[in-house]
Amino acid sequence: MLFRQLFDQDSSTYTYLLADEATRKALIIDPVFEQVERDSTLIEELELELVWALDTHVHADHVTSLGLLSQRFKARTVLSERGGAVCADRLVKQGDHIEFGQHAIEVRETPGHTSGCVSFLDASGKRAFTGDALLIRGCGRTDFQQGSAETLYRSVNEQIFSLPDDTLLYPAHDYRGRTVTSVAEEKRLNPRLGRGKSLEEFSRIMGELNLPYPRKMDVAVPSNLHCGVARAESSNPARLDRSWAPISVTAAGVPEVHSDWLSEHLAEVLLLDVREPDEFRGELGHIRGADLVPLGALSGRAAALPHDRPIVTVCRSGGRSGKAALQLLDLGFARVGSLAGGTRAWASRALPIEYGSALRATDRQG
Numbered sequence: 322m323l324f325r326q327l328f329d330q331d332s333s334t335y336t337y338l339l340a341d342e343a344t345r346k347a348l349i350i351d352p353v354f355e356q357v358e359r360d361s362t363l364i365e366e367l368e369l370e371l372v373w374a375l376d377t378h379v380h381a382d383h384v385t386s387l388g389l390l391s392q393r394f395k396a397r398t399v400l401s402e403r404g405g406a407v408c409a410d411r412l413v414k415q416g417d418h419i420e421f422g423q424h425a426i427e428v429r430e431t432p433g434h435t436s437g438c439v440s441f442l443d444a445s446g447k448r449a450f451t452g453d454a455l456l457i458r459g460c461g462r463t464d465f466q467q468g469s470a471e472t473l474y475r476s477v478n479e480q481i482f483s484l485p486d487d488t489l490l491y492p493a494h495d496y497r498g499r500t501v502t503s504v505a506e507e508k509r510l511n512p513r514l515g516r517g518k519s520l521e522e523f524s525r526i527m528g529e530l531n532l533p534y535p536r537k538m539d540v541a542v543p544s545n546l547h548c549g550v551a552r553a554e555s556s557n558p559a560r561l562d563r564s565w566a567p568i569s570v571t572a573a574g575v576p577e578v579h580s581d582w583l584s585e586h587l588a589e590v591l592l593l594d595v596r597e598p599d600e601f602r603g604e605l606g607h608i609r610g611a612d613l614v615p616l617g618a619l620s621g622r623a624a625a626l627p628h629d630r631p632i633v634t635v636c637r638s639g640g641r642s643g644k645a646a647l648q649l650l651d652l653g654f655a656r657v658g659s660l661a662g663g664t665r666a667w668a669s670r671a672l673p674i675e676y677g678s679a680l681r682a683t684d685r686q687g
């Protein structure tokens with residue numbers, strides 16, 4: 322089998338190209354938007370037929386080139402069915418096989434860094450592509466995109482550490498220039514999960530990481546939910562309906578409603594709080610009746626949202642809820658508005674706030 326490991330310096334992402342030498346059929350794992358020319362040139366130079374373009378998960382730190390490569394090479398795009406991105410041609414699950422010529426790789430669900438992380442096993446080549454589930458001497462963070470330390474702990478132990486010791490592991494990132502590791506090496510040397518670390522120890526380590534959010538997260542996640550192609554190309558955008566509220570549109574095109582209006586019309590709208598769960602339950606509180614749907618999960622949940630009620634999005638100060646409103650327009654919702662100034666503006670007008678751990682239906686899905 323032909324095998325190449327490629328690197329994107331800006332996001333420290335590894336991209337992998339695998340091909341069947343007899344038929345020239347190839348697949349690519351975790352390609353990066355900015356590297357599409359490099360990758361396309363290599364595919365053409367090696368006279369390969371790109372049949373699949375795969376992402377191990379909805380990346381938060383860089384934009385994928387899945388959509389671009391599928392346009393250019395007619396490759397079919399692949400993502401997990403659990404990641405909330407419905408843009409892919411094929412949504413895969415545990416045990417599925419992705420065939421290219423005489424070869425196939427097996428899908429292993431390894432959620433925990435995100436809800437839709439998968440690893441790909443090339444059993445004949447004794448190697449696995451672990452995405453951000455397991456990194457070299459590390460692992461993916463678990464503090465966004467429905468991440469969970471408990472889930473990741475189970476994934477790594479059951480789906481990766483259970484592979485033969487000499488299986489080589491290729492991650493989606495390395496920030497220190499390392500390129501590959503093995504099951505035996507990580508079982509012995511991984512500081513977070515190796516040497517039989519308990520779930521309690523692992524959860525404590527993950528809870529204390531305190532990493533800043535990836536620089537490109539606000540752009541990358543919504544874009545990757547559309548396989549990295551411009552939103553309008555992959556959806557059926559709605560024209561904004563302004564009849565249901567006094568809407569003002571910002572210079573960036575975001576439709577906004579104001580807290581005084583909302584306080585008198587709460588019962589008429591579906592209120593979506595697009596912050597992260599800890600913010601929703603945190604000190605700023607949330608508006609009573611709001612459903613929690615973090616921004617990264619929004620497009621995955623869109624199919625369950627009603628079209629017969631206006632939707633108002635809310636976040637801390639109006640940035641993420643503005644992006645959410647634009648996403649909803651792109652997804653075909655016409656009556657949408659973002660709460661101007663967010664929960665902060667609402668609270669500063671002494672409007673009612675609720676605190677604590679109200680767990681709503683949309684919060685429980687993953």
Ligand SMILES: N[C@@H](CCC(=O)N[C@@H](CS)C(=O)NCC(=O)O)C(=O)O
Pocket residue numbers: 332380381382434453459460461462463494532533534535536537
């Ligand atoms: N500094 C990077 C972010 C790096 C980051 O958060 N990477 C994620 C993977 S998407 C992670 O899980 N890192 C684990 C770690 O650094 O321990 C950026 O701004 O893009």
Ligand SMILES: [Fe+2]
Pocket residue numbers: 378379380381382434453461
């Ligand atoms: Fe990631």
